Amino acid sequence: MSGYSDVLDSKVPDGPIADKWTNHKFDMKLVNPANKRKFEVIVVGTGLAGASAAATMGELGYKVKAFTFHDSPRRAHSIAAQGGINAAKNYQNDGDSVHRLFYDTVKGGDYRSREANVHRLAEVSVNIIDQAAAQGVPFAREYGGLLANRSFGGAQVSRTFYARGQTGQQLLLGAYSALMRQVNEGGVELFNRQEMLELVTKDGEACGIVCRDLITGEISTHSAHAVVLATGGYGNVYYLSTNAMMCNTTATWRAHRKGAFFANPCYTQIHPTCIPSSDPFQSKLTLMSESLRNDGRIWVPNNFDETRAAADIPEDERDYYLERKYPAFGNLVPRDVASRNAKTVVDAGKGVGSLKNGVYLDFAAAIARDGEDTIRAKYGNLFDMYQRITGENPYKQPMRIYPATHYTMGGLWVDYHLSTTIPGCYAIGEANFSDHGANRLGASALMQGLADGYFVLPYTIGNYLAEKLGSAPVPTSDPVFAEAQADVTDRTNRWLSINGTKSVDHYHRELGKLVWDYIGMERDKNGLEKAISEISSLEEEFHKNVRVLGSADTLNQSLEKAGRVADFFGLAKVKARDALVREESAGGHFRSEHQTEEGEAKRDDENFKHVTAWEWTGEDSAQNEHREELTFDTVPLTQRSYK
Amino acid sequence: MEKTHSEKTMTLTLKVWRQEPGQTGGFQTYEAPGISEDMSFLEMLDVVNERLIEDGTPPIVFESDCREGICGTCNLMIDGRAHGPEKATATCQLHMRSYNDGDHITIEPWRAASFPIIRDLAVDRSPLDAIQEAGGYITAPTGSASDANLTPVPKPAADAAMDAAACIGCGACVAACPNSAAQLFTAAKVMHMNLLPQGQAERWQRTENMVETMEEYFGSCTNHGECHEACPKEISLDFIAMMNKDYVKSKIKNRKLSGQG
Ligand SMILES: Cc1cc2nc3c(=O)[nH]c(=O)nc-3n(C[C@H](O)[C@H](O)[C@H](O)COP(=O)(O)OP(=O)(O)OC[C@H]3O[C@@H](n4cnc5c(N)ncnc54)[C@H](O)[C@@H]3O)c2cc1C
Ligand code: SF4
Ligand code: FES
Numbered sequence: 001m002s003g004y005s006d007v008l009d010s011k012v013p014d015g016p017i018a019d020k021w022t023n024h025k026f027d028m029k030l031v032n033p034a035n036k037r038k039f040e041v042i043v044v045g046t047g048l049a050g051a052s053a054a055a056t057m058g059e060l061g062y063k064v065k066a067f068t069f070h071d072s073p074r075r076a077h078s079i080a081a082q083g084g085i086n087a088a089k090n091y092q093n094d095g096d097s098v099h100r101l102f103y104d105t106v107k108g109g110d111y112r113s114r115e116a117n118v119h120r121l122a123e124v125s126v127n128i129i130d131q132a133a134a135q136g137v138p139f140a141r142e143y144g145g146l147l148a149n150r151s152f153g154g155a156q157v158s159r160t161f162y163a164r165g166q167t168g169q170q171l172l173l174g175a176y177s178a179l180m181r182q183v184n185e186g187g188v189e190l191f192n193r194q195e196m197l198e199l200v201t202k203d204g205e206a207c208g209i210v211c212r213d214l215i216t217g218e219i220s221t222h223s224a225h226a227v228v229l230a231t232g233g234y235g236n237v238y239y240l241s242t243n244a245m246m247c248n249t250t251a252t253w254r255a256h257r258k259g260a261f262f263a264n265p266c267y268t269q270i271h272p273t274c275i276p277s278s279d280p281f282q283s284k285l286t287l288m289s290e291s292l293r294n295d296g297r298i299w300v301p302n303n304f305d306e307t308r309a310a311a312d313i314p315e316d317e318r319d320y321y322l323e324r325k326y327p328a329f330g331n332l333v334p335r336d337v338a339s340r341n342a343k344t345v346v347d348a349g350k351g352v353g354s355l356k357n358g359v360y361l362d363f364a365a366a367i368a369r370d371g372e373d374t375i376r377a378k379y380g381n382l383f384d385m386y387q388r389i390t391g392e393n394p395y396k397q398p399m400r401i402y403p404a405t406h407y408t409m410g411g412l413w414v415d416y417h418l419s420t421t422i423p424g425c426y427a428i429g430e431a432n433f434s435d436h437g438a439n440r441l442g443a444s445a446l447m448q449g450l451a452d453g454y455f456v457l458p459y460t461i462g463n464y465l466a467e468k469l470g471s472a473p474v475p476t477s478d479p480v481f482a483e484a485q486a487d488v489t490d491r492t493n494r495w496l497s498i499n500g501t502k503s504v505d506h507y508h509r510e511l512g513k514l515v516w517d518y519i520g521m522e523r524d525k526n527g528l529e530k531a532i533s534e535i536s537s538l539e540e541e542f543h544k545n546v547r548v549l550g551s552a553d554t555l556n557q558s559l560e561k562a563g564r565v566a567d568f569f570g571l572a573k574v575k576a577r578d579a580l581v582r583e584e585s586a587g588g589h590f591r592s593e594h595q596t597e598e599g600e601a602k603r604d605d606e607n608f609k610h611v612t613a614w615e616w617t618g619e620d621s622a623q624n625e626h627r628e629e630l631t632f633d634t635v636p637l638t639q640r641s642y643k
Numbered sequence: 644m645e646k647t648h649s650e651k652t653m654t655l656t657l658k659v660w661r662q663e664p665g666q667t668g669g670f671q672t673y674e675a676p677g678i679s680e681d682m683s684f685l686e687m688l689d690v691v692n693e694r695l696i697e698d699g700t701p702p703i704v705f706e707s708d709c710r711e712g713i714c715g716t717c718n719l720m721i722d723g724r725a726h727g728p729e730k731a732t733a734t735c736q737l738h739m740r741s742y743n744d745g746d747h748i749t750i751e752p753w754r755a756a757s758f759p760i761i762r763d764l765a766v767d768r769s770p771l772d773a774i775q776e777a778g779g780y781i782t783a784p785t786g787s788a789s790d791a792n793l794t795p796v797p798k799p800a801a802d803a804a805m806d807a808a809a810c811i812g813c814g815a816c817v818a819a820c821p822n823s824a825a826q827l828f829t830a831a832k833v834m835h836m837n838l839l840p841q842g843q844a845e846r847w848q849r850t851e852n853m854v855e856t857m858e859e860y861f862g863s864c865t866n867h868g869e870c871h872e873a874c875p876k877e878i879s880l881d882f883i884a885m886m887n888k889d890y891v892k893s894k895i896k897n898r899k900l901s902g903q904g
Contacts, residue, residue, distance in 0.1 A: 052785075055785070056784075056785040059784040059785060070708070070716075071706075071716070071767070071768060071769065072768070072769070072771070072772050072812065074715075074772075074775075074812060075708060075714045075715060075716050075812075077708070077709070077714075079709065079713055079714050080709045080711060080713050080714065089791075091792060127786070127788070129791050130788035130789065130790055130791045131783070131785060131786075131788045132791075133788065133791035133794070133841070134781065134783035134787070134788035134789075134791075134794075134841055135780070135781050135783050135841070136780075136781045136804070136835065136836050136839050136841050136842055138796075138801050138802075138804040138805035138808050138835070138839070139791075139801070140801070141795075141796055141797075141798045141801040141802075142798065143798050144795060145795025145796050145797050145798065145801075146792050146795055147791055147792060163805060163808075164805060164809075166713065166809065169713055169808075169809075169811075170805075170808060173808060173835075176775075177775065177779055177780035177781070178780060178783070178784075178785070180772070180775050180776045180779060180780060181776075181780040181782065183776055184776045184777070192769065192772075215761055215767075244708040244709045244710070244714065245707060245708050245709075245710060246708050278679070278681035278682070279679045279681055279682060279686075281679075281682060281686050281689055281690050281693075282686065283683070283685065283686050283689055283710060284710050284711075286710075286711050385711075388732070388736060388738065389683075389736075389738065390681070391680070391681070391738070391740050454785045454786075455785070455786075458785070501697075503692075503693055503696045503697070505689070505693060506693070547696055549696060549699065549700070549701045549702070550701045554663075554664055554762065555664070555704055555761055555762045555765060557702070557704060558696070558701075558702060
């Protein structure tokens with residue numbers, strides 16, 4: 001096994017866990033303020049991670065160029081996060097601490113994350129709240145004017161900060177306002193509606209990017225001393241997910257093909273409470289807040305061919321399967337357990353709704369107990385949203401819910417500095433794999449994105465740049481740029497010339513079905529092997545038969561999507577292989593061959609206590625597998641149990 | 644009988660604005676058969692586009708991203724109303740059960756001089772970012788903040804700021820306004836910060852800069868109130884009144900501050 005890990009150096013500093021980050025900051029090389037202006041940094045993506053990083057580096061004096069394919073940074077997918085953001089403030093005096101947040105995150109990640117990174121995350125979490133509050137993020141407050149908290153996602157302490165149901169929106173507006181201040185002051189140059197389609201490297205180091213202007217089609221090149229990818233997750237490989245329509249893997253995949261290892265692509269979080277799909281043209285799925293499980297009871301009818309309305313099904317003909325199987329936690333079992341159990345009952349043919357693709361989340365008991373007004377006060381917004389989408393009134397009949405892809409824990413492999421395996425290329429936010437292991441806790445993605453962007457990367461990147469003092473960025477006149485640009489132009493023209501018979505969306509939907517069926521909530525060897533071959537044949541067909549109309553020199557959404565779907569095919573294949581070689585169940589990765597007698601995920605710490613990172617070896621060969629062994633010096637390994 | 648998913652489908656006739664870059668546009672008519680009432684409005688357009696592609700016609704360009712009413716990307720003028728017929732609903736949250744079999748629907752882009760059409764239904768709303776850039780921030784460089792609970796924010800102030808901050812920057816207010824004014828958007832952005840203790844240091848500077856940048860790009864407000872009617876987040880007109888008051892004050896305060904008053 002040791003043969004696997006020789007190339008991956010996590011660069012975790014020595015010393016006790018609680019001192020690593022402090023000591024490391026002291027040990028890092030500094031760039032003096034006058035010299036910072038000589039360094040150019042490209043940031044791709046302006047979600048929470050990218051906007052916070054670009055703004056902070058701009059403030060520090062670096063020359064920053066920020067790119068987004070959106071028309072404004074404030075439209076990034078981060079805007080959709082609802083529930084909240086964790087921080088170890090212990091404002092509620094309920095026993096929270098940096099150590100507890102660290103511990104919960106390592107354990108919640110099912111012992112597949114790097115302790116040192118997670119500890120740092122917990123340490124800087126408190127600074128994020130200070131920073132956001134100072135920017136004017138209107139967090140919820142108590143009557144005395146101090147910050148309010150709630151407990152979220154099964155945490156035993158109240159450490160989640162929130163701004164109504166729009167926490168992501170408000171944090172992003174905060175980061176965006178800091179970014180726009182830098183744009184105004186000249187610290188950051190902003191490029192909207194520019195899609196990065198290639199990473200440029202020279203002598204193994206990142207030196208720039210190639211972009212397509214989505215309005216004019218112009219292909220441009222940009223050089224810098226370092227490139228930061230903050231381009232989000234790859235959940236849309238499933239086609240249907242709670243992610244925004246444009247979320248994709250192209251930036252990370254292009255970097256992967258240039259040498260950045262892709263880590264743990266099999267780890268995906270499936271959120272248990274989403275609205276099920278209503279027809280074949282469903283374009284995305286909507287998340288219903290997890291908090292609903294505090295008062296809703298989940299059940300399905302006992303009968304396979306039940307046709308009665310929910311209210312007409314007598315109690316003794318209902319199966320409250322979570323309460324039955326997990327008497328201690330009941331409806332509040334963790335996300336992955338709730339999701340998998342919903343799949344089991346729906347697969348068994350007990351699903352509800354006309355497509356039989358959901359389970360009931362029933363508030364009748366809560367309404368009878370607390371009154372409709374109390375329930376309305378707690379969940380009114382969510383009930384309205386549900387009714388708007390389904391046309392059904394959840395005060396009168398149970399909601400129908402089903403799991404959906406929500407978050408991707410895997411991503412580009414990064415070391416402690418957040419550097420990918422390509423020197424000079426960094427990955428932050430959901431785009432990297434770093435802190436959540438095999439499963440992410442609720443309200444921890446916003447925390448990680450902002451930790452990376454505000455408090456980690458702006459320091460660690462200095463260490464790399466300091467060595468480059470005195471050298472200008474590789475000029476865009478260098479042949480490496482022309483080559484990369486030609487690649488992009490070739491690809492673009494290729495899509496337009498195929499002129500097949502089926503739309504890009506058609507292939508995306510078909511791919512999504514395969515990925516959902518074989519690499520979804522439950523995986524097995526057989527299915528994964530099938531997935532690899534079926535994805536490959538579908539990919540081949542896609543390249544021969546996709547129809548992209550129009551031209552390259554204008555806004556052309558089919559053309560944009562073609563490139564993204566093509567990259568999803570590549571990702572889907574390595575995702576399947578990753579799931580295949582991980583012969584254990586951990587967090588969001590459930591292999592049906594590896595479960596306990598009670599049907600719970602069974603980890604294999606002896607053989608799989610590592611990160612799997614894949615190295616691109618060319619179009620015609622499968623990626624090489626590498627491993628980073630994980631050590632758990634501080635948090636003892638235990639098996640989860642929710643019985 | 645309680646309602647679960649319906650099998651009802653409908654056929655609609657769409658009149659859609661199509662426009663190539665650099666050319667004048669016009670309406671095209673498309674049939675949309677087999678539309679389920681559970682589809683969202685944008686999914687209905689996805690289906691129409693899928694058919695257009697099959698027929699070899701370039702699909703209708705329209706923008707959307709989150710499809711849950713929060714990113715502010717979607718922007719259709721439906722039968723003359725920004726975001727369509729439902730109150731407090733962004734285009735992407737509109738569902739086909741609001742329509743009946745046989746309906747004719749007219750779909751146009753936002754119309755405003757400051758939102759030039761890019762193609763078909765997509766417009767350029769970047770002037771909204773210019774307003775933000777002019778002062779829509781509180782200067783708090785990373786690392787400079789003290790503990791968040793050192794600055795208590797009275798709950799009513801936090802709530803009012805949040806009401807303003809709920810704006811999604813869609814531009815429906817501009818599209819709905821007979822003068823193409825951006826007062827509601829700007830007021831939401833200005834007052835979000837002006838209402839908070841943290842926002843006081845730059846209050847007058849911010850207000851003057853943002854209002855005057857708005858005036859460079861957009862028409863003037865004559866109190867029609869159409870903006871509020873169209874706003875998917877029901878941003879209150881009160882914020883416009885507050886901003887106007889702050890603006891008047893800012894002219895005096897800023898002159899004093901710069902030693903001219
Ligand atoms: C419905 C929903 C609710 C959620 N709720 C919560 C919550 O309550 N708490 C929590 O902690 N987390 C939550 N999450 C997760 C969290 O929102 C995301 O993980 C996080 O916001 C990701 O931020 P990011 O900055 O990494 O990426 P994103 O916000 O996805 O930003 C990606 C950026 O990259 C740009 N980009 C991508 N590719 C390219 C390219 N090729 N060229 C140019 N630009 C590119 C995009 O334009 C965008 O600016 C939720 C997620 C969803 C889907
Ligand atoms: S004020 Fe309302 S209509 Fe105007 S941009 Fe904001 S959300 Fe849209
Ligand atoms: S697509 Fe995001 S608000 Fe409509």
